[in-house]
Amino acid sequence: MASPQSSKAPKTTSSEVTRRELLEVAAVTGGMLVGGHLMPTGASPAAAQAPGPSPAPLKVALRVNGTDHHLTLDPRTTLLDALREHLHLTGSKKGCGLGQCGACTVLIDGKRVKSCLSLAALVDGREIMTIEGLAQGEQLHPLQAAFIERDAFQCGYCTPGQIMAGVACIAEGHAGSPQEIRDWMSGNLCRCGAYDHIVAAIQDAARVSGTVRGG
Numbered sequence: 001m002a003s004p005q006s007s008k009a010p011k012t013t014s015s016e017v018t019r020r021e022l023l024e025v026a027a028v029t030g031g032m033l034v035g036g037h038l039m040p041t042g043a044s045p046a047a048a049q050a051p052g053p054s055p056a057p058l059k060v061a062l063r064v065n066g067t068d069h070h071l072t073l074d075p076r077t078t079l080l081d082a083l084r085e086h087l088h089l090t091g092s093k094k095g096c097g098l099g100q101c102g103a104c105t106v107l108i109d110g111k112r113v114k115s116c117l118s119l120a121a122l123v124d125g126r127e128i129m130t131i132e133g134l135a136q137g138e139q140l141h142p143l144q145a146a147f148i149e150r151d152a153f154q155c156g157y158c159t160p161g162q163i164m165a166g167v168a169c170i171a172e173g174h175a176g177s178p179q180e181i182r183d184w185m186s187g188n189l190c191r192c193g194a195y196d197h198i199v200a201a202i203q204d205a206a207r208v209s210g211t212v213r214g215g
């Protein structure tokens with residue numbers, strides 16, 4: 001079985017990277033890490049607001065991936081919209097917007113959270129991590145590397161949420177078997193049906209992190 005840190009790890013510094021390699025790295029980093037440059041991921045539409053008079057804006061301090069951001073937001077702004085529309089961190093995806101698909105999963109104080117269901121104003125001062133903050137420089141997180149090694153995505157839309165949820169799943173100690181991983185990852189849907197590969201990638205990364213025995 002291949003290790004997630006095998007020679008197939010992405011060549012993010014090579015000038016000879018192929019389009020496939022660029023797409024792979026973009027999928028697992030939310031478009032952040034492509035040859036050390038930000039890869040455009042497309043602008044998303046402005047947050048839809050309910051009709052009627054707007055409430056007074058709120059000052060909100062968001063600490064995201066170790067950086068403090070001071071924003072003035074409509075108090076109804078979700079964390080997902082704050083990340084995508086205001087901080088331009090578009091790795092977290094808006095799938096359903098209803099808490100059902102997991103595409104928007106981020107970590108708050110190390111716990112996985114569906115950011116479409118969280119109000120930005122309520123996570124003021126908490127430690128938020130998005131897919132853009134997972135790699136250390138050009139060194140992918142073991143689970144990002146495992147997703148590439150295991151071909152754990154097709155279109156890649158669900159991938160940032162799967163990876164953030166997978167990181168939490170491993171940290172929680174819920175990656176002891178394929179069935180346990182499936183159970184604890186059931187809140188993250190993949191329209192492309194890459195589940196077998198996602199489970200294999202999480203198993204690989206869990207072994208690397210030492211949270212499971214053998215396998």
Ligand code: FES
Nearest residue numbers: 095096097102116
């Ligand atoms: S976009 Fe948040 S759960 Fe689907």
Ligand code: FES
Nearest residue numbers: 154156190191192
């Ligand atoms: S890879 Fe396409 S939705 Fe999961």
